[in-house]
Amino acid sequence: MTKPVRYSPDVEQIEPDEAQTLAELEEQFRKILDTTSSDYGHAVRAVHAKGHGLVQGRLTIAPDLPQELAQGLFGHSGHYEAIVRFSTNAGDILDDSVRLPRGIALKILNVIGDRLPGSECDTTQDFIMVNSPAFAAPNPKKFLGNIKLLAATADKAEAGKKLLSAVLRGFEATMEAVGTQSTMLTTLGGAKPIHPLGATYFSQTPFRFGDYIAKFSLVPIGDNAAFSDENIHATGRPDAIREDLTAGLLQAEAKWELRVQLCSDLEKMPIEDASIAWDETESPFQTVATLTVPLQSGWNYGSSEEAEDRLSFSPWHGLAAHRPLGGVNRVRQESYRHSAEYRSHFNGCPIHEPAHIGEVEF
Template identity: 30%
Template sequence: MLFVVGCGAAPVAAERAGAPPGPPVVDPEGEPAPPQPPPKDGRAALNTEYFLGSEAEEQAQFAEFARRIQELQKESSRSREQPLQRGFHAKSHACLRGLLHLERARDPRTRYGVFADGQPERAVIVRFSNGVGWKQSDVALDARGMAVKVLGVPGPKYLPDEPSTQDFLMTNSPTPVGRDAVEFMEFARANASGRVAELFFTVGHASTGALALSRTNPVDSMVTEQYWSGGAYHLGAHQAVKVTARPCDPALARHPDRSSPDYLRKDLAEAAHGGICMRLFVQIQADPELTPIENASRPWDPAVAPPLPVARVLLPPQEVPADAASTDACDAMAFSPWHSIPAHKPMGHINRARRYVYAASQDARRATPTRGPE
């Protein structure tokens, strides 16, 4: 059963008073509607999540995925002789501090949640990472992650461990591997055992991961990449969006010496000396088929859902300490799409599963659960 910490069961949609039946009017400030049973005619509606099967089936599936991720963590730790760490994104390049600074001229449709009027700046911590659940050289094929934790965000949260944060997790592929968490977890198993190529070529539906897997080449720098949320999120209870971040200067180029297995950390430390600026955009769902919520492997074409700038992530000049204590502190943090207020509630099967899988991964890697950063 899903629960909302501190959120009442507020009604999410009301019929237009006295009007003929039509689409329900959704209160943007309310609690978003829960997922619906699968549509009988197979046609999805805008801003709507659908259970994969039934709610009970999903809950059983998610419990199984949580168990499986812990198994993979233990297996990776044993076979690679590394400490038990994140099920994915184990290697931190650095955690940097800065500000989320709202764009003054942002589209009125984007002014919800942390992008609402009233507080133009909030503190953030940004963790840059590699994708796999173990530490390996930065030249190995892999996805890259940028996780933004916005601090000082009031309002009810879906998870009890951090009372005032809003996280945005992104990787450098427009889509994740898999249309839903079932396919993603098959990938997770194949990835951990080094069978990705086999999965890629032999399992028909793994083609849904083709775009993500094609973007795993080594990168020049963490600060020249574009990052995407992959899954959909609410932006106010009445809209669905995807989030993307790219360098404020689209022409920014960096040419690091790749001879070190940790060249991305070194490059990030150098970039941080001069300050880093990433620009955050949202794409508003435009069409239930062309920009679907329940099939995360279909990219949202910017021609259909144009990216609207909402904020800058400003990381002022700072040192990236290379000592073990600072790396440990960065590793000990917990990011989750479910560190969220209702205005940014995660959507879609792939995101619903993450509520349980991230918690399981965090439990497994922490001797004692840690608190939030504030």
Template identity: 35%
Template sequence: MLITLWLRVGALLGKTLLWLLGLGLLGWALSSAWFAWHHSGAVSAQEQIPPGEAAMTQGIIQTAVRIVDQHREGTRYLRDAHAKAHGCVKAEVQVLEQLAPELRQGVFAEPGKIWQANIRLSNGNAYPQFDSIRDARGMAIKLLDVTGPQLLKEQPLRTEQDFVMFNHPNFFVSDVAEYAQNVAAQADGKKVLAFFPGWDPRSWQVRHLFIALATLSPAPTSPTQTTYFSVSPYKFGSANAKFRVAPDPASCPSYELPAQNQDLPNFLRSALTQQLSTDRVAACFVLQIQRQDPSKYMPLEDTSIEWRESDAPFETVARVRIAPQDFDTPAQNLACDNQSFNPWFGLEEHRPIGGINRLRKAVYEAVSDYRHSRNAEQ
């Protein structure tokens, strides 16, 4: 009797699980079809600023300052993101000799031109943590002695062009409104709830949660063996484009990094030191652009959407070479910490566009001013 009962219960549970699996697959198929339909077709090649964005930006600045206050290292105030550097190094960025005429824009206008540059390599978290912890990894490039009118009219004496990137092609928020909700939740220590702002399932940001989890990837072997993306779009002359920096081992001497002790808290800095300072081997990258094709679904105002390479391939415009050097000294590390990178430091030909970049302009400036002023008081 009991055996028969258990068999019937087992059969019922099996059928229920199959039904649930079928419903799950159907839901996945329908949501995938809806996403493909909703995210297809032509887009605007012009920025579209939503109402209320300026007010939301002011709220985000207050939250960002709160994060800086929360994540001090002793008495020193750190960045609200990418607080931990693996090192700041000197580099050369050379525009391709045989660059197509339509790609000769801004700092890439002169084929063969060699720019001296500073590069900061970092973890993404707002507080320094072990490199073995899953995290975003960042690269910021600052070209030096760049002549021409700067984007920030109130700082006309700047002679820089910055490119700010991290190691994932799309962002885990779409726009300023979503960023405001997300960063406020994170500042309150509610990282997962940042993607579930209410009980209404329509407000849940499950796809963006998966993007965030993919962004928080395991540590690379070395900061020089990672690909970095601008995520948000920029002007490229009269076109719109995103940037990417990818390893280019063919342009450097062959090198195999000795195995690093990944239990050490700063093993990515150790890997960088091993290659550049101990073994004296250069690191090489290509700097590429991906131009927007407005007839494809390549939106300017939604940074959660990856621009597909099948719609617009990346095109190399320059090569980056980090020569062997000694960079890990107390004086250089302090200078690295004090250096500011901002996508709005640069020329009109590379003006940042889209909501997240408009937000960056206000937040980067406010947080940088606050951090530097508080550190100067120490």
């Protein structure tokens, strides 16, 4: 592999009107939150609103990693408690027959080290991923355009969304058959209805990786791999993903490898264009840890909803050694914080970062 690029602050290029874009993004997120909280009488997340599983797990850092991989959280072998949330990407609570991208969020507990701004008093490290290697927008302005579309359709005409999803899935399946994929079609409802335990997840956006720069991925291994070709059949089953996820988690221990892809060329692997998947032939993903989820129910009605209300996930919860990079990540910082504060205020439920797994009632 080509020698990885070393991190320096000048790898980021901030657009002169980025602050204005952020302000407009927060306005659109507010519209989504106002709409859904008014309709539900309860505030949910502005994106990835519907949780399908909330479980406890364990992250094991691989021993004897080479220097370029032994960075930040991964600098020493060891074990960490983890909270794992499975979701789909919409900002409203939809029937699972609407075919949306899968998401996974990890919260690693009791992580010690220099912290990111806004996370100084915490000891958590979050990783947020979806089952596509590229983000649906290259930069904050295009991201704003996508969020405007979501805000305009939040919690409206679910029957129409089901019909549109079926049509978009047909288009996307045709593209997949010839070896291509449309991130926009999958985002709008044309995603393949893959089982969450069989999905491969990607951070999509780049992060500082100690002395270097990287993207992250979670790849199913062991019994999880058996789900890689399994689809969720959701017709007439509005919560099919929760049901099938729990069934899978009660069958066998679930495992993923956490891998990193080091940036080896800033031209071919850009920091400011999140829509470009980095070429794995230029820099392959390499395993740095294993995530294990023991046998348990994926969702317990009542307690899971309450636990979700008290939790927030953000790429800006973590170590300075894993600072989010690029415009999309920069605007996510305040947008995610705003969404969490809105939920906390509307629901009258304080949100805080847990210090140990016993603080969360699954």
